[in-house]
Amino acid sequence: MNFDDTPQEAEFRAKARAWIDANAPKQYEDELRKSSLGRLQLTGANVLEVAKEWQKKKADAGWAVPHWPKEYGGRGSSPIERVIWQQEEGVYGKLTRxxxxxxxxxxxxxxxxxSEDQKRHYLPPLASGEKIWCQLFSEPAGGSDVAGLRTRAEKDGDDWIINGQKIWTSGAHYSDYGILITRTDPTLPKHKGLTMFFLDMKSKGVEVKPIKQANGNSDFNEVYFTDVRIPDRQRLGAVNDGWNVSLTTLMNERMSIGASLATGFPEIFEFAGSLMLDDGPAIDDRAVRSKLASWAVRESGLKYTAFRSISALSKGQRPGPENSIGKLVAGSMIQDIATYALELQGAAGVLSGPDEAESAGKFQAMLLRSPATRVEGGTDEILRNIIAERVLGLPGDIRVDKDVPFNQIPTKGR
Known part of the structure; x- marks a missing residue:
């Protein structure tokens, strides 16, 4: 690939840069620049409110989701222009997460x-940040197996009645809508008999319970459904074809998370340049430099692997299984970097208060949040299987329950 801007791309970049320079919430730039995975806080401001305000301002000028069609709240930009926008948005893109x-x-x-009417109704406010959506997939009994879900949807006239539980749902506590995958026919094998819906998170019978995490935040939630009524017009795809619908979601999930997930490398590189060890600056230590070099190579590999996916998108192709690589590498990388940073800090690594030195607390918060990155969007083990089977073409695991009706799969206590 040629990574130099074409004249048209250079014009687009200049236009994006000028708009961002004139409209970005620069009063938060310093705090956004210093924030890391696991700690995004703004002094005297609510992060969600600031993010919504920035997103709405972008939407009003046509920059909200540049690559979406104009009729759905986007700009109709190319995949490459989308990347250019993300590069120019820089630290303010942290609000977009x-x-x-x-x-x-x-x-x-x-x-x-x-349907077309639904897309025109629901997508523009989604693009503008006025309405936030969540993804209701994982369940307590399913573990990493999305197809092992037990949330039931039973037909009742023109409606469906939903009962069950989801878990690890990011942002459910502040979401307005969600997409929900359910089991509609337990007599079929587990990857069949599934149906996808979308629903209002304020529907009667929906209960959201935030989960307290090790880092003190509550980004994830348990969501309970008790006789929740969803009209059939809110079904996505055919009845019992929810697995194929979910693949669209999952492939885009791996691409979105893998392409935008922080690695911690910029933070550790800056930190090593300012930290003093017993025998001098950390950046002059051979062992430290070796670590930094290794992570720099991985960071570069992630960047260009993401560009390969973008190139495929520019040709009209659907995001593929190779996007699992980015998420797998970045997830473990940020955990390793945070751990190493704490080792370099020594006794200072126990400090995490906001009144401590600037670096104290950054890597602690990063480390406490990092295990979640290795679970959300697919565990490391699931991603390795996807890469092995669908990228490298290796033989698949033996799946003894593959063609067994779901209600005949043995479970504990049965």
Whole structure:
């Protein structure tokens, strides 16, 4: 690939840069620049409110989700222009992460399966940040197996009645809508008999319970459904074809998370340049430099692997299984970097208060949040299987329950 801007791309970049320079919330730039995975706080301001205000300002000027069609709240930009926008948005893009599930996963699924009227009604406010969406997939009994879900949807006239539980749902506590995968026919094998819907998170019978995490935040939630009524017009795809619908969501999820996930490398590189060890600056230590070099190579590999996916998108192709590579590498990388940073800090590594030195607390918060990155969007083990089977073409695992009706699969206590 040629990574130099074409004249048209250079013009687009200049236009994006000028708009951002004139409209970005620069009063938060310093704090955004210093924030890391696991700690995004703004002094005297609510992060969600600031993010919504920035997203709405972008939407009013046509910059909200540049690559979406104009009729759905986008700009009709090319995949390459999308990358240019993300590069120019820089640190302010951290505010956009609050909308990544809706815009990166739910939106593409709605575009593929919702009716035209529904797309024109629901997508523009999703793009503008006025309405936030979540993804209701994982369940306590399913573990990493999305197809092992037990949330039931039973037909009742023109409606469906939903009962069950989801878990680890990011942002459910502040979401307005969600896409929901359910089991509609337990007599079919587990990957069949599934059906996808979208629903209002304020529907009667929906209960959201935030989960307290090790880092003190509550980004994830348990969501309970008790006789929740969803009209059939909010079904996405055919009845019992929910697995194929979910693949659209999952492929976009891996691309969105893998392409935008922080690695911690910029933070550790800057930190090593300012930290003093017993025998001098950390950056002069051979062992430290070796670590930094290794991570620099991985960071570069992630960048250009993401560009390969973008190139495929520019040709009209659907995001593929290779996007699992980015998420797998970045997830473990940020955990390793945070751990190493604490080792370099020594006794200072126990400090995490906001009144401590600037670096104290950054890597602690990063480390406490990092295990979640290795679970959300597919565990390391699931991603390795996807890469092995669908990228490298290796033989698949033996799956003894593959063609067994779901209600005949043995479970504990049965």
């Amino acid at each position: 609050l909308f990544i599930i809706g815009q990166g996963m739910c939106g593409p699924t709605m575009m593929a399966y919702a």
